[in-house]
Amino acid sequence: MKTTDKIFDYFYEKTGIIFSEKRNIVSERIIRFASYDGYDVDTYWEKIQNNKELFQKLVNKLSVNETYFFREDRVYPVLVKKIKKKSSKVRILSLPSSTGEEPYTIAMTLFENNLQHHCDVFGCDIDTDVLNEAKKGVYRQKSLRKIDEKIESKYFLKHEGAYHLDEAIKKSVTFFQGSIFDKELLSLEKFDFIFCRNLFIYFDNSSREKAERQLFEMLKPKGVLFTGHADYPQNKVGMEKKFKNGIFYFKKQNS
Ligand SMILES: C[S@@+](CC[C@H](N)C(=O)[O-])C[C@H]1O[C@@H](n2cnc3c(N)ncnc32)[C@H](O)[C@@H]1O
Known part of the structure; x- marks a missing residue:
C-alpha cells in the first residue's frame, strides 16, 4: 500500500x-x-x-470551507416558526460552522425576530483555522453575496473593503472545535435544532450513516436536523422526514 x-x-x-x-x-x-x-x-x-x-x-x-451568509435561506422562516412554539430555552447548533456565516445567520435571524434571549447558538467545526476566523467576525464581500441590503447595513460595518460583524451578534454565538464523530459531543446538553449542511457531500454512505447516528443522539426528543439540499442523509436512524417551505428536514421521534 x-x-x-x-x-x-x-x-x-x-x-x-x-x-x-x-x-x-x-x-x-x-x-x-x-x-x-x-x-x-x-x-x-x-x-x-x-x-x-x-x-x-x-x-x-x-478541508473545504466554502460558505456564505443566508445560504439556502428557506430554512430560516421554518426555524423561526418552530422556535416561537417553544416555551423553554432553545439550543441551536451549526455543525459544521466553517468560518461562522451559518451560525451568525441564525443569530441575525433571531435578532430580527426578537428571539435572541430565548436561544443559545453554537458553532462547531473540525478545522481550527476557520474557527479562529469565525471568532474575528470579519468578512469579505464574497460571504455577503446573498445578504439583504437592510440586514447588511444593520449588522455590518464596512471598513477598508472588509465587513465587520456587529458585536452583539458575535457575542451571541459560542464556537468550539470538534469532529462530527467525536464521542465527547454526546456528553453535551442536547440540542433542539442542528444544522448539518454541506458536509455529507464529502462523505461516503458509511460516514453519512455514522454521522446521522451521532446527530440523532445529540438531539432532544422532537429535535430537528436541517441538512443541505445537496446532502443525502441515509436516514437509517428512522427520523421523520418532513417537507416545508421548499426544504426537507428530519424530526427525531419521541424517545
Ligand atoms: C462546505 S463547509 C459547510 C459550512 C456550512 N455548514 C454551510 O453549509 O455553508 C464544510 C465544513 O465542514 C468541516 N468538516 C469537515 N469534516 C468535518 C468533520 N468530520 N466534523 C466537523 N466538521 C467537519 C470543514 O472544516 C468545513 O468547514
Missing part, C-alpha cells in the same frame, strides 16, 4: 472525508505539505499518527 493511501485511510477514519475523484491531486498536495514541514512522506505518515498538531494542520489544509 502506498504511503499516501495510508494517509487517506487515516484521514477518512478521523474526518469521514473520502477523496474518491481527486486522489492524485490531493496526494501531490500531501507530499508538498509534508515537505513544508521538513519531512519525506514516510516520516510524515509516522509523525501525524502521534502528533495531533501536525495532523490538525493537514485537516485545516484539506
